[in-house]
Amino acid sequence: MSNILIIDDEAGIRSILKDVLEDEKYTVFLAEDGYRGLDLLNSEPVDLVILDVWLPNMGGIEVLKKIKEEYRDVEVIVISGHANINLAVNAVKIGAFDFLEKPLSLEKIITVVRNAVELEKLKQENKKLKNSLFTEDEMIGHHPSIEKIKEIIEQSAPTDARILILGENGTGKELVARAIHRKSRRSQWPFVEVNCAAIPDTLIESELFGHEKGSFTSAVSRRKGKFELADRGTLFLDEIADMSLSTQAKVLRVIQELKFERVGGEESISVDVRLIAATNKEIEKEIQAKRFREDLYFRLNVIPIFVPPLRARIEDIDELVVYFMKKFKLPSRSEPKVVSEDALELLKRYSWPGNIRELKNVIERVNIMNDEDLISAGTLRKYLPVKTKHHMNSWMYEFEKLKLNTARERFESEFIKLKLESNDYNLNHTAKDLGVYTSNLYSKIKKYGIEIKR
Ligand SMILES: Nc1ncnc2c1ncn2[C@@H]1O[C@H](COP(=O)(O)OP(=O)(O)OP(=O)(O)O)[C@@H](O)[C@H]1O
Numbered sequence: 001m002s003n004i005l006i007i008d009d010e011a012g013i014r015s016i017l018k019d020v021l022e023d024e025k026y027t028v029f030l031a032e033d034g035y036r037g038l039d040l041l042n043s044e045p046v047d048l049v050i051l052d053v054w055l056p057n058m059g060g061i062e063v064l065k066k067i068k069e070e071y072r073d074v075e076v077i078v079i080s081g082h083a084n085i086n087l088a089v090n091a092v093k094i095g096a097f098d099f100l101e102k103p104l105s106l107e108k109i110i111t112v113v114r115n116a117v118e119l120e121k122l123k124q125e126n127k128k129l130k131n132s133l134f135t136e137d138e139m140i141g142h143h144p145s146i147e148k149i150k151e152i153i154e155q156s157a158p159t160d161a162r163i164l165i166l167g168e169n170g171t172g173k174e175l176v177a178r179a180i181h182r183k184s185r186r187s188q189w190p191f192v193e194v195n196c197a198a199i200p201d202t203l204i205e206s207e208l209f210g211h212e213k214g215s216f217t218s219a220v221s222r223r224k225g226k227f228e229l230a231d232r233g234t235l236f237l238d239e240i241a242d243m244s245l246s247t248q249a250k251v252l253r254v255i256q257e258l259k260f261e262r263v264g265g266e267e268s269i270s271v272d273v274r275l276i277a278a279t280n281k282e283i284e285k286e287i288q289a290k291r292f293r294e295d296l297y298f299r300l301n302v303i304p305i306f307v308p309p310l311r312a313r314i315e316d317i318d319e320l321v322v323y324f325m326k327k328f329k330l331p332s333r334s335e336p337k338v339v340s341e342d343a344l345e346l347l348k349r350y351s352w353p354g355n356i357r358e359l360k361n362v363i364e365r366v367n368i369m370n371d372e373d374l375i376s377a378g379t380l381r382k383y384l385p386v387k388t389k390h391h392m393n394s395w396m397y398e399f400e401k402l403k404l405n406t407a408r409e410r411f412e413s414e415f416i417k418l419k420l421e422s423n424d425y426n427l428n429h430t431a432k433d434l435g436v437y438t439s440n441l442y443s444k445i446k447k448y449g450i451e452i453k454r
């Protein structure tokens, strides 16, 4: 028996959904906005949320983020008006199960709800049955960029150097941070994580530094902060670009002096903590816009590690798919599923905005919702978001942010270099190969300052 929470500000929609779902024997809770919804999640055993993206006070996306942060296992179905499809697609990237467009088709609702509830149930069963031998921390992939990262981890882990990990959502930043901790002399001591984006600004200081009893209204007892909890271990400051400037100033002070006071306290506390920070924002832009302190950036960024997006290392997809197929294999099957050639091709052409996390979710769903041994492209397509398919080849990735002129010139120069090399730097042969006059080739070589070897 499953419990469903509906968060929508339109009373009409709430009551229709309630009727339909109660007919299907679900227990239904109703909330008219995000705050009330989160309260109910806190007090009731909710399995599934149906969430409107367009909500007063706290927007639907924000509510979704909070749900996914605090109640990982609760599935969310997002509903949106026609004008909000982009928001809805975005919601799927954040982890929503699916989205439904208004006007709502009752039949569609029932099907999607049934699927979500089933997924949820199977996930729980699978978790229970799964032996816990599978390590979460393995870093799969052999793309040169990943090899480089593994090398930096080996070299930097034994030191106490501060590390800044950059990269898009779901690329594996936390995985890198944990690997560094595990390989360090601090591995026997705690790895403490703080998600700076998830903590309201008014509470972050007490979260980081702790507080004394009575220092503010809700401080009913003395509490240790994350810096103290991480003593002798590693403190992982995640989403640092989301810290307010005043918190940044305080963190900077702690890094410089290695001591701090609890909120409302006098005693100066010193700790031995190794800092690893991460962000998915373009931190240099944040600095330019004066939203991030440059001095703090330099302090944190002793060793930078850039984790590339999945679309820039599609060669690793083969290996990742095999790995996740094994990981999510249902206990009832003897062998993991395999994907067909054309399905693999489809995976490689997809742009993966949610990176490895998204790939992992897709493979998990395929395992739970599908019983074919060999997954075809047609089947797989059902588990990819339809509206975000965007076919960019991985070699185009380096051009992604350039203007057309710059991209064209960059390409031209690289292409000429390639052809020169394969023609042993013979200008006449190269010009012929390229289908241009030698004089034309020569002027381009000068323009781009290409070195003629040999
Ligand atoms: N190279 C990899 N091999 C295997 N699993 C990976 C790899 N990289 C990431 N993962 C898995 O993908 C998921 C997302 O990784 P992680 O949480 O480290 O990403 P993140 O960069 O911290 O994301 P976010 O910015 O959203 O916090 C995790 O479940 C992680 O175990």
Ligand SMILES: [Mg+2]
Pocket (backbone or CB within 6 Å): 173, 174, 238
């Ligand atoms: Mg993370």
